[in-house]
Amino acid sequence: MATNTYVPKIHVDDIDFARDHGFLQSDLEREGWDHVKDKKGRVFEIAGKLNKKSVPVDSDDPNGPKRINFTSVVSFGRLQSIEEPAETAEPAEYRVDSVRQIHDQGATVDAVRQPEREHAMLSASGAHRWLNCPPSAILEDEAEDTAGPAAEEGTAAHALAEHKLRRALKLRSTRPTSPYEDDAMGDYTDAYVTYVLEKYEDAKKLSPDAEILIEQRLDFSHLVPGGFGTGDCVIVADGHLTVIDFKYGAGVLVDAWHNPQMQLYALGALAEFDMLYDITDVEMVIYQPRRDNISEWSQPVSELTAWGENTVKPTAELAAAGKGEMKAGDWCGFCKIKSTCRARAKANLEIAQWEFAEPVELDDSEIAEALTLIPQAKKWMNDLEKYANSKAVDEGKQWPGFKLVAGRSIRKYTDPDAVAEAAEAAGYSDIFDRKLIGITAMEKLMGKQTFNDVLGALVHKPEGKPTLVPESDRRPAVKSHSAADDFGTK
Secondary structure, three states: OOOOOEEEEEHHHHOOOOHHHHHHHHHHHOOOEEEEEEEOOOOOEOOOOOOOOEEEEOOOOOOOOOOOEHHHHEEEEEEOOOOOOOOOOOOOOOOOOEEHHHHHHOHHHOOOOOOOOOOOOOOOOOOHHHHHHOHHHHHHHHHOOOOOOOOOOHHHHHHHHHHHHHHOOOOOOOOOOOOOOOOHHHHHHHHHHHHHHHHHHHHHHHOOOOOOEEEEEEOOOOOOOOEEEEEEEEEEEEEEEEEEEEEOOOOOOOOOOOHHHHHHHHHHHHHHOOOOOOEEEEEEEEEHHHHHHHEEEEHHHHHHHHHHHHHHHHHHHHHHHHOOOOOOHHHHHOOOOOOOHHHHHHHHHHHHOOOOOOOOOOOOHHHHHHHHHHHHHHHHHHHHHHHHHHHHHHHOOOOOOOOOOOOOOOOOOOHHHHHHHHHOOOOOOOOOOEEEEEEEHHHHHHHHHHHHHHHHOOOOOOOOOOOOOOOOOOOOOOOOHHHHHHOOEE
């Protein structure tokens, strides 16, 4: 009588649960990986869909677990009869990445394998930070990772965009579900797919065997110890490589120009494909639909690889060893230790040297120096205040000289419909505001072409108010004028 043995197909080290659980669910269903193994060596049948933290399981023991937390998972796989030909039990990267592999070879997810990966302490997404502040990498790695709703929404958007792109390329994919999905996310991901397909068609004009890869692991460990990332989309053709990163965030506008995350992705892609294609330049694209931002920037391969060898490699060695100088700057924004970082506090408190001086008493160089400090100082003060408040509210932390009080609040209707009914019954009719919807909402309602035809002549974009920014800002300078200029006097 045949007995079954557990064969692992996906090792936990190959999964970023914070981002990939939606992708993983699709692959589990598609490939028939219906069992999970935990750190105690127990194997359970998966009893339903994964959530963001755990796996539902069936246990023969009535007192056994009903769910297994992701932190306890070792691998996912399936049961196999010992009479069947043996399959490898090596961990595998679980995504199908190469469209050409699928079409030419009929490959499944099992066919695309990569070696077990290291923990990416020096990540591409954090490169802007650790390249400028090398010791922050180790300190961040030890800090608690707290992903909020915005990150979860971004994960949902990525999953939906990947699914739509795979289906557009006639690849198998199971549509993900998420409470964050709405009409806007649907429109944004549709537009992303259209953009990617246009880029892919352009690449095929350069070389018919151009290749597109989705959610591709990009290894740049030849420059950064344990360095890897995941490229949302990579398109490679003779002479030209395109790396596209889909960013769903609506907060910070992200520029592709000299973006170290994109450059590291590009270096990882070059390491993979430069031997197969004669690549001379790399195009890096940030697709950020909620900011109407498609940022494209190209860099010669020679310049990119020189940056990798001369800047990235020595700095990464410092960061991996926890060495180098801690330095504050705009890269502190998403740092996990930004609220308690002493180097950041010291840098931002430097503005206090002008606290008691009137602006007119400062010379030009002092004012210029202060101007560079003010934006970061404001962010630091806000971060510090949020950190202290969170500790007090959520953990009962008592700060010397401070106390918790009830914040100010405003009155709210408990039931707006009931309010309207009661007010109208009392004889009041003018109780509703009517407001014209915004331009973006109107354009979405009508569609761009109809919007331009119907309302184009009624829309204008006024010149923005002059604003003082650092010289590093890529916007062109405008000429200033004084009141004397307006009146023709000197």
